[in-house]
Amino acid sequence: MSAAVAVLVLAPVGGLVFFAAMGSGDLWPHLFANVLPTALRTTLVLLLGVGVVVAVVGVGAAWLVAMCRFPGRRWLEWALLLPLSIPTYIGAYAYLDVLHPVGPVQTGLRALFGLTDPRALWFPEIRSLPGAILVLGAVLYPYVYLPTRALFLMESASLFDAARSLGAGRWRTFLRVALPLSRPAVAAGVSLALLETLNDIGASSFLGVNTLTVSIYTTWTARSSIEGAAQIALVMLVVASALILLERRARHGKRFAAGGDAPPSARVPLSGAAAAAAAAFCALPVFVGFALPASYLLVQAWRRVSAFGLPVELGRWIANTVLLASIATGIAVAIALVLVYAARPLAGSGGGWRAAVPRIASLGYAMPGTVLAVGLLVPVAALDNLVDDAMRSLFGLSTGLLLSGSGAAVIFAYVLRFLAIPIGTIESGFAKIDPAIELSGRSLGAGAGRILLRIHAPLLRPAILAGALLVFVDCMKELPATLLLRPFDFETLATHIFAEAARGTYEDGAIAALAIVAVSLLPVAVVGLSGRGERSGQAFRARPAVAVGPA
Amino acid sequence: MTKRGKSVRIEGITKHYGSARVLDDLSIDIAPGEFCTFLGASGSGKTTLLKVMVGFEPFESGRVSIDGRDMCDVPVERRNIGMVFQNYALFPHMNVGANIGFGLEVRGMAKAAIARRVDDALAQVGLAGLAERPPAELSGGQQQRVALARALVIDPDILVMDEPLGALDKNLRHAIQLQLKQLHRALSLTIVYVTHDQDEALHLSDRIAIMDGGRIVQQGTPREVYFKPRTPFVATFLGECNIWNDAAGPLALRPEHVAVAKAEGASGPGVAVVEAVIFLGGGQKIVARDGDRQVTAIIPFPVGAPELQIGERIRYSYDDCSVHRFD
Amino acid sequence: MRFIRDWRHAVSVLLVGLPLAAGLTPTGAAAAEVNVYTTREPGLIKPLFEAFTKQTGIEVRATFVQQGLAERVAAEGRNSPADLLTEADYGSLINLAERGLIQKIDSPILNTAVPAALRDPDGGWYALSMRARAIWVSKDRVSDQTLTYEGLADPRWKGRVCTRAGQHPYNIGLISRMMVKTGAEATGKWLAGVRANLGRKPGGGDRDVARDILAGICDIGIGNSYYVGLMRSGKGGKNQESWGNAIRVILPTFADDxxxxxxxxxxxxxxxxxxKDNAVKLLEFMVGDEAQKIYAEIDYEYPVKEGAKIDPLIAALGKLKIDPEPLTAVAARRKEASQLVDKIGYDN
Incomplete structure (x- = not known):
């Protein structure tokens, strides 16, 4: 099973190698001279900027809601997760429209100042690198917020108490104790957010930011060289894997199992200006990352509905989207469970190479969706044709394209792309389970399968749930692989939005976009509520430690 | 470190978690330099009381004063209370020296002075030379002593300890108890100690406050609470105790005050049938039954005589002076 | 036949192992269907298919593939379910032909309806509709009535030009043609001149150009003709109508007029x-009067068929003069044009 998964995960890499090998590399001098330096610089600045934004917002908000008491805290603690439901491309489009000189914000400001000429008011341009950093940071910070908050709530509470009893105030406790302690969680969260940024194509191209991924794309489309695109993609994959490996190394041995089970103390009450500042600090990301884009979609969708009614196919798009996402989620979680289970130290002999499989399986997360989809085309179609040939020679009947014709290819792509998420949550869940529990199960005569089903699965339920919900939301939002691999005449919410966007009729996509947000909100709410009240909910160990290479 | 610890006064503290009352109008005075232990089962409210005292937990009514000063507006970090946590709560990202020096650094002490004080503190707890080690490389007992040194080095007005020895094995526990006793005497510290281990409480404390249901059900010297329990609960919580009813009402009798003699064939009052004989090392515990009365006695090994067997009849007796009647 | 289909369904369920058979059937040959892979946006092309089904009873199953259409078809190989491939630009059509992914057909209907310059000389692909790459200027701030593409590099437009990304196929097409006309060097100078005039970073879509002209970010830009119809018709909502009405459309020529x-x-x-037969039928239908009318009315494109009616909103833009350079010659310069965009750093 582990070996099979490793092979499957490497399939799209094989596809890329196939494309790359067809090329001669004659494009490289041109790319080196004219494309890559700028793309690389843009990408690095974007990554740096998004990294800083998500770290500051994610850690700051996590600290405030976990450790302090201020008006609106309980509400914000949950609301801070909401931006997870906003796909980056939708966020980018909403901001472009809202902040445009003829959009509501600038129009309002001009009215306020009595200006009539749109050029009279200076306003920062959203179609820029800083604009992209803002938009991506605003929707991606929950990747940092989620694990960091969990760490603050569960692992380190008594350490903060200790620091305070030694005389350290709030700031010093934060800077000297909380910040260094949260490093593994922050590193994991930031690396996820950065991989999302690296893989993003919708928001970047909307906002005119030419990242490496955009270059891969244009090398394929405009420079008419899929070989060159595959070559850049492979190089980028190596770089991304190296980054992940580095992050993993940096974290190695930094898993502080301190804190134990002592219940954390009551939150520090804030008052006056401090309370207002804390509330503002936590409310702002919710507003920027969720409230504004969501209400924008609401207004657009409402206009659309009142003018033309609901699209007749909306129900089918939702059903298709949910169907694909659910199946992919189920498979991803099951595979993750088995892989992590097989890789655990107690698995005994052979655990050595199996321990590496979850890392390899997480590779898909480091690949841009477009790249993964193109890479998958070749092996999937080859398999399809192989089956067809076999059936023809055996029975004289053609099966056609089973995988790519049935939606299985899309599901396959989703699973590969997002497997890292349940692997991460389940791994961290496993780390919390006393190995003695398994030993006691074995001593009572239970086999490995029974132990997994009867003991670990129930104990891991919060971790599994968190992983499942996050995969589900990510599948709902996924675009490039869906677009390329879906079967005939089959639309999901995301492909519909993209089709409308490609045509320029963005407003027509608003209803579908709102549907994505609405459907995503359900699982986000479940994740949020499951951690509410109980300050030691395991569900909040949630976000994955994506990692490639040796653990 | 020659200053004397300060007094703590708790007045009428009431606190709820949701609808559950965890502290119920609780008051106690702790004198300067006193070693006061809160003893209770889990859920009795003792740790919550500690957190209220230190300032981690808000409460609905009542008052905490240290050295006569109301702590209402004084945040934890300015109370100068040294605290040793149940799990030690050593900062895993700092080495031992940095852990111990943290409180001094907060107080703005110069680096060289901190280093000196850290070395002194390490020597004091018998860990000289370990300053560079990360906490994870220390044994449980060593971690415990680092936590103690960290709390002591800030020269606290009060030292608060929350089940600090719970995770250690018995011998280590005894060794550290002894060390703690000596430190307490040498430094004239006010120590507030929380434990569920009655032996530990009896060994260490100047005063024990026994807690149940968010209240102090009895307080006094170890001797008082052991020999003059006010309720059957206290009597049984603090060591083993026979609780019987006679004509005058309930009475408490410590097992070591019960004498036992073989009584083959006898019957009637004062005769019981042995149900269990338990080897204690220094003696043996006999559990026997006399009608609906369970008799527990701790007696020395009989020299030269055959040992008691299960099912054997015994006659038990006690001195009336050892009988304790509840108020 | 029916048996075979059912049998194949059963196998596919068994093999795929997923409960998908009901919703997502594997595709295959059936009596009355035709499968289309399209990079044409479904909203633009769907009305045509509906009309075709109504007329012939043949069901059209279309999949919108934005990029990778050629790669997908190539990978699927012999088992590809695709019958008809439609593309939004001639570069992609030529690419399909070069990669051997299409077959020649010999249809008198197609050969009569589509002018020779607008179809594959080898009988592979056929153009179905046209659009002009127009220059849009601010109605209020620009008075010029005629302009050339070369004029976009005129320093008088400094800080006043908006375009979508240079690497977008629409712009690559224009730059390629400029190369055919003026050579690589002159085109490089021209493109650098346009870049120097930009009022904002290239990006977004053509309609963003109109919106930015309304907002005063630019005074002049490049956009496809059909977007003007889409905006001005109000089909995209009130906002877009106001964008469309902020611009005046000039159908430019090159300096050679x-x-x-x-x-x-x-x-x-x-x-x-x-x-194949159904595919040919569909293709023939698409150059027929009814379909050409739909192209014009719904999509605001220019029909390829001689004499087909143009939508009034587009007709109002003026008479379209088509530059005569052959598409194949233009397509041959695409790669070079793309590299030029990189060299100039147009999108940076």
Missing amino acids: KGSHVDVSGAAVARFAPN
Whole structure:
């Protein structure tokens, strides 16, 4: 099973190698001279900027809601997760429209100042690198917020108490104790957010930011060289894997199992200006990352509905989207469970190479969706044709394209792309389970399968749930692989939005976009509520430690 | 470190978690330099009381004063209370020296002075030379002593300890108890100690406050609470105790005050049938039954005589002076 | 036949192991269907298919693939379910032909309806509709009535030009044609001049150009003709109508005054089309009067068929003069044009 998964995960890499090998590399001098330096610089600045934004917002908000008491805290603690439901491309489009000189914000400001000429008011341009950093940071910070908050709530509470009893105030406790302690969680969260940024194509191209991924794309489309695109993609994959490996190394041995089970103390009450500042600090990301884009979609969708009614196919798009996402989620979680289970130290002999499989399986997360989809085309179609040939020679009947014709290819792509998420949550869940529990199960005569089903699965339920919900939301939002691999005449919410966007009729996509947000909100709410009240909910160990290479 | 610890006064503290009352109008005075232990089962409210005292937990009514000063507006970090946590709560990202020096650094002490004080503190707890080690490389007992040194080095007005020895094995526990006793005497510290281990409480404390249901059900010297329990609960919580009813009402009798003699064939009052004989090392515990009365006695090994067997009849007796009647 | 279909369903369920058979059936040859892979946005092309089904009873199953259409068809190989491939620009059509993914057809209907310049000389692909790459200027702030593409590099437009990304196929097409006309060096100078005039970073879509002109970010830009119809018709909502009305559309020529840069959408029959006959029928339908009318009315494109009616909103833009350089010659310069965009750093 582990070996099979490793092979499957490497399939799209094989596809890329196939494309790359067809090329001669004659494009490289041109790319080196004219494309890559700028793309690389843009990408690095974007990554740096998004990294800083998500770290500051994610850690700051996590600290405030976990450790302090201020008006609106309980509400914000949950609301801070909401931006997870906003796909980056939708966020980018909403901001472009809202902040445009003829959009509501600038129009309002001009009215306020009595200006009539749109050029009279200076306003920062959203179609820029800083604009992209803002938009991506605003929707991606929950990747940092989620694990960091969990760490603050569960692992380190008594350490903060200790620091305070030694005389350290709030700031010093934060800077000297909380910040260094949260490093593994922050590193994991930031690396996820950065991989999302690296893989993003919708928001970047909307906002005119030419990242490496955009270059891969244009090398394929405009420079008419899929070989060159595959070559850049492979190089980028190596770089991304190296980054992940580095992050993993940096974290190695930094898993502080301190804190134990002592219940954390009551939150520090804030008052006056401090309370207002804390509330503002936590409310702002919710507003920027969720409230504004969501209400924008609401207004657009409402206009659309009142003018033309609901699209007749909306129900089918939702059903298709949910169907694909659910199946992919189920498979991803099951595979993750088995892989992590097989890789655990107690698995005994052979655990050595199996321990590496979850890392390899997480590779898909480091690949841009477009790249993964193109890479998958070749092996999937080859398999399809192989089956067809076999059936023809055996029975004289053609099966056609089973995988790519049935939606299985899309599901396959989703699973590969997002497997890292349940692997991460389940791994961290496993780390919390006393190995003695398994030993006691074995001593009572239970086999490995029974132990997994009867003991670990129930104990891991919060971790599994968190992983499942996050995969589900990510599948709902996924675009490039869906677009390329879906079967005939089959639309999901995301492909519909993209089709409308490609045509320029963005407003027509608003209803579908709102549907994505609405459907995503359900699982986000479940994740949020499951951690509410109980300050030691395991569900909040949630976000994955994506990692490639040796653990 | 020659200053004397300060007094703590708790007045009428009431606190709820949701609808559950965890502290119920609780008051106690702790004198300067006193070693006061809160003893209770889990859920009795003792740790919550500690957190209220230190300032981690808000409460609905009542008052905490240290050295006569109301702590209402004084945040934890300015109370100068040294605290040793149940799990030690050593900062895993700092080495031992940095852990111990943290409180001094907060107080703005110069680096060289901190280093000196850290070395002194390490020597004091018998860990000289370990300053560079990360906490994870220390044994449980060593971690415990680092936590103690960290709390002591800030020269606290009060030292608060929350089940600090719970995770250690018995011998280590005894060794550290002894060390703690000596430190307490040498430094004239006010120590507030929380434990569920009655032996530990009896060994260490100047005063024990026994807690149940968010209240102090009895307080006094170890001797008082052991020999003059006010309720059957206290009597049984603090060591083993026979609780019987006679004509005058309930009475408490410590097992070591019960004498036992073989009584083959006898019957009637004062005769019981042995149900269990338990080897204690220094003696043996006999559990026997006399009608609906369970008799527990701790007696020395009989020299030269055959040992008691299960099912054997015994006659038990006690001195009336050892009988304790509840108020 | 029916038995075979059912049997194959059963196998597919067994093999795929997923409960998908009901919703997502594997595709294959059936009596009355035709499968289309399209990079043409479904909203633009769907009304055509509906009309075709109504007329012939043949069901059209279309999949919108934005990029990777050629790669997908190539990977699927002999088993590809695709019958008809439609593309939004001639570069992609030529690419399909070069990669051997389409087959020649010999249809008198197509050959009569589509002018020779607008179809594959080898009988592979056929253009179905046209659009002009127009220059849009601010109604209020620009008074010029005629302009050339070369004029976009005129320093008088400094800080006043908006375009979408240089690497977008629409712009690559225009730059390629400029190369055919003026050579690589002159085109490089021209493009650098346009870049120097930009009022904002290239990006977004053509309609963003109109919106930015309304907002005063730019005074002049490049956009496809059909977007003008889409905006001004109000089909995209009130906002877009106001964008469309902020601009005046000029159908420019090159300096040689021969005509506007025109790109085509087109289609070809896939090499392994399982329903080849239906594909040809659909293709023939698409150049018929009814379909050409739909192209004009719904999509605001120029019909390829001689004499077909143009939508009034588009007709109002003026008479379209088509630049005569052959599409194949223009397509041959695409890669070079793309590299030029990189060299100039147009999108940076």
